[in-house]
Every structure is written in structure tokens, then in C-alpha cells.
Amino acid sequence: MHSPSSAPNHNPHTGVIPAPRAARADLQELFLQLSPRLSVRVDTKNSSGQWQHKYIERSLPDRAPRGPYAVYLSSFFRAFRWICFDLDTKRGDVGPDLATLLRWLEEAGLTYVVAASGSAGGRHVWVAAETLLDDQLVKAIAVAAAKRLPTLDYGLLKSRTGAVRPIGAPHRNGGRSELMSPSSPGRAAELLTPATCRNPSDAFVRLLLIIDAVPAAEDVRPKLVGRDEFGEVIDDDGPRLAGTPRTVLDRETVALLTRRPPADRVSEVCASLLTKLALRRWSRPMVARLLEDRQYRQGGLLHLWTSPGMGPLRVALDQSDAKEKFEGQWERCVAYAAKLPIPQEALAWTADLADVVALVALLQQAADACPERWTIDSGPADRAALDLFCLLALRSGSTRLSLDARRAALAVGYGRSTMSRAFKRLSLDNWLGQAEDTGPANTYELLPVTASHPAFTLVAQGGTQRNLPPLGEDRPTLLSLLETRIAAGQADLFSYGRATENHSGGLGHHAGRVYQQLVLHTDRALSLAELCQRTGYGARTVAKHLGRMRDLMVATRAVMTVHHECPTCEAVPGERCRTAAGAVFRRRGADQHATRQTLAAERSSTPYYRARPGSLIAAAKVLGCFGxxxxxxxxxxxxxxxxxxxxxxxxxxxxxxxGIRTGVxxxxxxxxxxxxxxxxxxxxxxxxxxxxxxxxxxxxxxxxxxxxxx
Structure with missing residues (x-):
């Protein structure tokens, strides 16, 4: 065993690590020498001699243990030496997530080592850091990556006790963690050693920006639970799902809270209970108050302050570990509750949602009815802001929204000043109304299209008003349309400005509006006349934008000259024309009617255009506006x-x-x-x-x- 005096020659607080030997084949020895703590976690066996996947802490050994063991990723002060992305096949297909993760790492300029975890198809991606990383940065990277990689088990990157089996360590079901890339153990040792990995801390911040430059919007969907009222607790402030907390509990929830769960369902009962409380809009301090009662700690919340022991016994956690475990479990259950579907019995919610969907549909129809309104210099920014408000209204189920200019700017690809002025212009045109300000961000409300609205006459004349389906059935369609439109306009390629020494300009947001129409109609090609009608621009302007996009291979031209229907004999595309008697039309020099030939010639002279979404990043790099x-x-x-x-x-x-200290x-x-x-x-x-x-x-x-x- 290592003593403090015989510990490896490094300081876990400063992150100063000696370089490894040039040819080191034993990666397990390397992990033990570079361990940020003087302890490891070792698996235990049950009475029948089988590994039971219950790790206990042991002092750092001189040699690698024979059974499954794991090394800590961070020091006692929660400073990370390695980041290990654990991709588990239990969560889905690992292949696509692994390719996506490696692309992120390469874009951030980080070196990495890929290993087979030992389980069937699982992968461990190890990334070393030159200096110890702060736990908040690692946690932010883990949370952002988990939103986009379904197979990522990111709990070990958020916990103070996060540990991973090193390369070469055995698996409890047989096999070992094997090195995959690079194939040379010596090269892998260099990439796993802080002194030679060449991964500065700035590169990890860059990785976070690559993964999640724009924070994902919260998808909060309220849900009604049982009506059988039983008990009540005192309300308190704290983080929770949007809405008023319901402190009255049903009998099923009280039963889960007060009864001791079976030994094999302790974590399952706790997760079910926390989800039910999250759906009732409870906050974390409210649940923390339940932990003060011994009856509840021995009941459904047993998992929050204990860990598995030998057999059915449970080991109590210290106060700091129990608090960290509770915060992580509560955050996970709230996120899960926010993604649950809306139940049919939530009549009050669906009724309100139907009104929101009807208003958003009417606003979108009104905006489409007057495309010339969005062709002025500030038009694209105004329409992007309106689309963003409509999208957030559909997601939250409310027409009253608090949104600051910076969040809006990042969501739609504009600057904060541009978005602030767009909010004011939409308010002046009666698209938005200034609501009561109750927070740090300005609060706005979507206004209905009334007789005083500038687009009311166009909506009425254009016949765009219609009877909406009941209970907001148009919501998925509108969500998909708005998300697609905003994502297309947000691309770096359509940033505004001309290229100078200090600024790289893109095609501009007016070109982005033309591209949005191409993306929204991927099922068919659009003609120049149809693009002019949908965008409100003149033919010369649309042709100019399409020409620049074609040069960058963002849009392509499609000429429809292959098959055409016949206006005379009503032959469908692919069939030959027929005479009045029904015979195949055959005449010297022609095998179809003149009207069909005229139609083919007309269509062949009309250009049609399609979008090529996969080339946006490459085009932005060509113009120098990527990033x-x-x-x-x-x-x-x-x-x-x-x-x-x-x-x-x-x-x-x-x-x-x-009576308080005022110093550091x-x-x-x-x-x-x-x-x-x-x-x-x-x-x-x-x-x-x-x-x-x-x-x-x-x-x-x-x-x-x-x-x-x-």
C-alpha cells in the first residue's frame, strides 16, 4: 500500500505530473501512478463468490487488483484529471454517438484514447487535461453532451465519487477493458498523461461551446396526478417545474413516502416518488424538509441518504455525500418529469394549450399573408423574433413570456441590439404587447390579430382563417415548422455584414429567408415565381441570393423535364398519349399531343431550386464566417x-x-x-x-x- 510519503511523485492539487517512460505498455500501472487520489474503488463478491457490482474504497495499491476496480477521475477537492465519456449499449446504439463525440473532440483540438469498456459494445473515451479541470466546467460538458448523446452515462462526471475502470481492468461479467485507438500502448500512455497530452483547459471550454453554444430550451409540460387527497405539507421556495406547487398528496404517493421499499427496489421507489413530487411542482427545499423526518428517510427516500452494503444492509452516507446525491437525483427526476407526455385527463391544460395553438396558427398565417412586411432592412430580424415567441409559446403553453435579448439573439442568430430593436418594432405593430415585468428579463405577450392589426385585412381577404382542430392537434406541425425555420436562419452562413479585416460577413439574413423556404419544402422543388410569392422579394433579388447560394453549393437547380401529364388526353406522367378511340397516339414525328409538348417546353425553361442543408458549415468556412x-x-x-x-x-x-466576516x-x-x-x-x-x-x-x-x- 502507498503511504503519504511513498505516494506517486505528483501533487493532486497543482496538477504537476511527471512525463511517463517512453515505452510503457502497462496502462493499469500508469493509471495507478497518475491517480488523483490515494485510493481506488474495488468490487466485492457475494456469498456465492460472484462479483455483485458494489464498489468499496480501498487504499491505492502498488499493483493492479485482480478483480474489477475503478480509479477516481477527480481529486478530493473535485478537480478533474481525466474526463471519461462512458457510452453504454443499454441506452441505445453506441456507434453514432461515438462518431459524434470524436468529431466534437477533434473540432475542439483535444486528443483522446478510445477503449472497449468490457461490456458488449460499450466504449470509454478518455481525455486527459494538462491542468486539473474545475468540476463545474466538467459538469457543464457532461450535461450538454448527455442532451445529444443518448448512450452517454454522465453521472460519473457530476459526482465527487465518480470512478471508471481503467484500460486493462477486468469486467465483472468476464473480459477486460481493451485499448482500441491508438493501437500503440506507448502512444496511449502519452495521451493519458497530463504532461504530454497537449490538452489545455481552454480547449475544454471550446468543447463546451461546440457541444452546446446555444442552451437548449426547457420543455416543461405540466401533468395532473391523482385526485384522492390525503396529506399536506408546508410550501417553500426553490427550483421546480413551472406552475403552482400542489401540496396535497394522493394516497399512492403517501404510501410510497411512508413505507420502507423492498431491498431490490430502493432506487426505483425513490425515483418514482421524486418524479411524482416534481409533477406536483414541488421544489427542492420542500423535498429536503421531508428528509428531516426519520419516518420518510426510512421510507421512500431511503435511497437518498444510504448506499448499498453487504446483502440487504444499507450504509449511511455522510452529510456532504447525501446532499450531493439528493441534488443529482432531484435534478434527474425533474428533467424526466418535464418530458412526460400530456395526459388526456389534463383537460384544463389542453384547453389552454388549444387556445395558444390557435393564436400561434393565426399569427403565422397573418405573417405569411404579408411577406412584404419582412422584406425591409429590419424585416428578417422581426420575423425571426416573432417566430421565436411563437415557438416558446407552443413549448410553454402560455402566450406571456419573459425573454431577454441575449437569449433570443443566440436562438435565432442575430445580435442582442438587433433583437432588442426587433421587440420594440413588433410591439409598435401590435404583434407583441408589453406585459407586467416580474423578472430580470422583459415580459411580452402575443397579441391576437384584431381589426386594428396591420395584417388583419390581408388575413381576411386571403382566406387564411379557418376552424382549427380541437385541443391543439396542430401543435406538433407548428413546432416542427418553427424549429426548422429558426434552425435554418440561425446558420453562420447567413450572418450579416461584409467581410473586412475585423469582421467576416455571410450572405445576410435576407438570403436566409429565401433558404428557409427551400428547407421548408424539401419534398419538392420551388420555382423562382413561387419563391418570390412566398418571400415578398422581387425576382431580381431572389435570383441574386440563389446565385450566391448555388456558387457555395448550398442550393441546387433542378429542371423538371422528364415526365409530364397530358392536358388533352389526361395521360399521367410515364404513360403515352392516346387518341379519342383509346389507341396509342402515333403520328409521324411525334408520339404525344402538342399541348403536352408545349407543357414540357415551358417547364424545361422554368428553373426550380432545392436546398442542400449538409453544406452550410462548409460554405460558412469558405466565406470565413464559421463560428x-x-x-x-x-x-x-x-x-x-x-x-x-x-x-x-x-x-x-x-x-x-x-457580526460577520468581511474578508476573503x-x-x-x-x-x-x-x-x-x-x-x-x-x-x-x-x-x-x-x-x-x-x-x-x-x-x-x-x-x-x-x-x-x-
Missing amino acids: VTASRARRYAVEIELYRWWQQEEEWMRAPKA QTHQEQTALVLTTLVRQPRRRYPRTADNRGDHAAARARVERRIATA
């Missing part, structure tokens, strides 16, 4: 974090100081500012000038040092 959205996201992240930091500083300055209250390893999505952060002193004023330039520089250079 505009990611760069914008980086700037906005700095501004948001800087503003939040200054708000915390102002709150601290206004708070009473009597953080560990010396925690003084660096960390970008995070947490609601609250431990207070860090804001930079000050010589006259004790806030030094915003120094604060911005400190925040920017934590983000990769765009």
Missing part, C-alpha cells in the same frame, strides 16, 4: 457572468456587516472565477481600483481568461 454564433455566445456569456457578479457584489455591499472566505484554490449555471455561487470579491471603486475592466479580463479564445 460567428459561438463567438457571440462567448461574448454574451462574459457579459452575463460579469453582470451577475456585480449584482452579487452590490447585494453584499447593501447587506448588514455586523474562500480557499486559495477557489479564488478563480468559474463560469457556472448554478443559481448561487460562493461570494468572490469583485476587483477594485485604487480608490476602492469597482474595476469592471479587470473583472471582464478575469472572466475572459476562463473562456477559450474565439
Whole structure:
């Protein structure tokens, strides 16, 4: 066993690691030498001598254990030495997720090692870091990747006790974790060693921006549960699904809460109980209050403060581990509850949703009825903002929305100032109404199309009003249409501006509106006349945009000259023309009617266009505008974090100081500012000038040092 004096020659706090030997074939020995802790987790056997997949902590050995074991990814202070992406076949097909993950790593400039985990088809992707990574950054990468990789088991990257079986370690069901790429163990050892991996911390921030430059919108769908009321608890503030908490519990939930679960269903009962409470709009502090009662800790919440022991026994966790486990389980159950389908018995919800769907459909019809409104200089930005409000209304089930300009800008591919002015223009034109401001972001409300609306006459004359299907059946169609349109206009290729020394300009958002119509009609090609009618632009403008997109191979021209119907004999495409008597039409020099020949000649002279969505990134790289959205996201992240930091500083300055410490209250390893999505952060002193004023330039520089250079 290693003693503190005989431990490997490295400091887990500073991340200083000696370079490995040039030819090291024993990767298990390498993992033990580079372990960020002086302990490992070792599997245990049951009474019949079989591995039971219950790991316990043991001191760091000199040699690799014979049975299954795992090394920690982070130090005791939650600083990560490695990031291991665990792709599990139990969650789906690993192949596509592995290819996507490796592409992300290569785009971020990170080196990696791929290993077969030992289970059938499972993969471990190891990424070492030159310096220890902050746990909040690793957690953000894990959460963002899990939203796009269904087979990723990201729990080990969010936990302080996250550990993975190293390459070469045996599996409980037989086999071992085997090296796949690179094939040379010596090269793999270099990539797994911090001193030679060449993976700076900035590259991991760049990886986060690549995976999730635009945060995914929350898909919150309320659900009604049982009506059999039984008990009630005190309400409290805290994170929960949108809506008013329902503190009255049904008998089934109370039974799960008070009865001790079977030994083989402890985690299952806890997950079911937390999901039920999340659906009732409970907050985390409300559930935490239940943990204070011994009756509930011994009941359905037993899994939150204990871990499996030998046989049916449970081992109590310390306070910090129990709190971390509870927060992770609650977050997972809330996310699962938000994705549950709407039940048929939720009549109040579906009725409100039907009204929202009807209003969004009417607004979209009104916007399509006046395409000339969106052809002015500010038109594309106005239409993008309107589409975004309609999309969020369909997702949330409410026409009253709080949305800040930065989030809207990142969602549709514009700048924050452009979006702010677009909100004002839509308000002046009665598309949006200013609602009561109840939060940090402005609150707007979608307005119905009335007689005073500028598009009311066009809607009435165009006949676009119709009877909607009951209970919001148009919602999936509208969601798909709006998501497709916004995603097409968000591409870097359609960023605005001309290319200069300091700015790379794209085709512009007016070209993006033309491309949106091509994407929305992928089932058929569109003619130039139809594109002019749908976009409101003149033929010369549309032809100019199509020509530039064709040069970049974003759009292609399709000439329809193969098969045509016959207006005279009504022959379908592919059939020969026939005479009045029914015989096949045969005449010297021709085998079809003149009207059919005229139709073919007319169509052959009319160009039709189709979209090529797979070439957007390549075209943006050709123009030099690739990464505009990611760069914008980086700037906005700095501004948001800087503003939040200054708000915390102002709150601290206004708070009473009597009886409390006013100096630095953080560990010396925690003084660096960390970008995070947490609601609250431990207070860090804001930079000050010589006259004790806030030094915003120094604060911005400190925040920017934590983000990769765009």
C-alpha cells in the first residue's frame, strides 16, 4: 500500500505530473501512478463468490487488483484529471454517438484514447487535461453532451465519487477493458498523461461551446396526478417545474413516502416518488424538509441518504455525500418529469394549450399573408423574433413570456441590439404587447390579430382563417415548422455584414429567408415565381441570393423535364398519349399531343431550386464566417457572468456587516472565477481600483481568461 510519503511523485492539487517512460505498455500501472487520489474503488463478491457490482474504497495499491476496480477521475477537492465519456449499449446504439463525440473532440483540438469498456459494445473515451479541470466546467460538458448523446452515462462526471475502470481492468461479467485507438500502448500512455497530452483547459471550454453554444430550451409540460387527497405539507421556495406547487398528496404517493421499499427496489421507489413530487411542482427545499423526518428517510427516500452494503444492509452516507446525491437525483427526476407526455385527463391544460395553438396558427398565417412586411432592412430580424415567441409559446403553453435579448439573439442568430430593436418594432405593430415585468428579463405577450392589426385585412381577404382542430392537434406541425425555420436562419452562413479585416460577413439574413423556404419544402422543388410569392422579394433579388447560394453549393437547380401529364388526353406522367378511340397516339414525328409538348417546353425553361442543408458549415468556412454564433455566445456569456457578479457584489455591499466576516472566505484554490449555471455561487470579491471603486475592466479580463479564445 502507498503511504503519504511513498505516494506517486505528483501533487493532486497543482496538477504537476511527471512525463511517463517512453515505452510503457502497462496502462493499469500508469493509471495507478497518475491517480488523483490515494485510493481506488474495488468490487466485492457475494456469498456465492460472484462479483455483485458494489464498489468499496480501498487504499491505492502498488499493483493492479485482480478483480474489477475503478480509479477516481477527480481529486478530493473535485478537480478533474481525466474526463471519461462512458457510452453504454443499454441506452441505445453506441456507434453514432461515438462518431459524434470524436468529431466534437477533434473540432475542439483535444486528443483522446478510445477503449472497449468490457461490456458488449460499450466504449470509454478518455481525455486527459494538462491542468486539473474545475468540476463545474466538467459538469457543464457532461450535461450538454448527455442532451445529444443518448448512450452517454454522465453521472460519473457530476459526482465527487465518480470512478471508471481503467484500460486493462477486468469486467465483472468476464473480459477486460481493451485499448482500441491508438493501437500503440506507448502512444496511449502519452495521451493519458497530463504532461504530454497537449490538452489545455481552454480547449475544454471550446468543447463546451461546440457541444452546446446555444442552451437548449426547457420543455416543461405540466401533468395532473391523482385526485384522492390525503396529506399536506408546508410550501417553500426553490427550483421546480413551472406552475403552482400542489401540496396535497394522493394516497399512492403517501404510501410510497411512508413505507420502507423492498431491498431490490430502493432506487426505483425513490425515483418514482421524486418524479411524482416534481409533477406536483414541488421544489427542492420542500423535498429536503421531508428528509428531516426519520419516518420518510426510512421510507421512500431511503435511497437518498444510504448506499448499498453487504446483502440487504444499507450504509449511511455522510452529510456532504447525501446532499450531493439528493441534488443529482432531484435534478434527474425533474428533467424526466418535464418530458412526460400530456395526459388526456389534463383537460384544463389542453384547453389552454388549444387556445395558444390557435393564436400561434393565426399569427403565422397573418405573417405569411404579408411577406412584404419582412422584406425591409429590419424585416428578417422581426420575423425571426416573432417566430421565436411563437415557438416558446407552443413549448410553454402560455402566450406571456419573459425573454431577454441575449437569449433570443443566440436562438435565432442575430445580435442582442438587433433583437432588442426587433421587440420594440413588433410591439409598435401590435404583434407583441408589453406585459407586467416580474423578472430580470422583459415580459411580452402575443397579441391576437384584431381589426386594428396591420395584417388583419390581408388575413381576411386571403382566406387564411379557418376552424382549427380541437385541443391543439396542430401543435406538433407548428413546432416542427418553427424549429426548422429558426434552425435554418440561425446558420453562420447567413450572418450579416461584409467581410473586412475585423469582421467576416455571410450572405445576410435576407438570403436566409429565401433558404428557409427551400428547407421548408424539401419534398419538392420551388420555382423562382413561387419563391418570390412566398418571400415578398422581387425576382431580381431572389435570383441574386440563389446565385450566391448555388456558387457555395448550398442550393441546387433542378429542371423538371422528364415526365409530364397530358392536358388533352389526361395521360399521367410515364404513360403515352392516346387518341379519342383509346389507341396509342402515333403520328409521324411525334408520339404525344402538342399541348403536352408545349407543357414540357415551358417547364424545361422554368428553373426550380432545392436546398442542400449538409453544406452550410462548409460554405460558412469558405466565406470565413464559421463560428460567428459561438463567438457571440462567448461574448454574451462574459457579459452575463460579469453582470451577475456585480449584482452579487452590490447585494453584499447593501447587506448588514455586523457580526460577520468581511474578508476573503474562500480557499486559495477557489479564488478563480468559474463560469457556472448554478443559481448561487460562493461570494468572490469583485476587483477594485485604487480608490476602492469597482474595476469592471479587470473583472471582464478575469472572466475572459476562463473562456477559450474565439
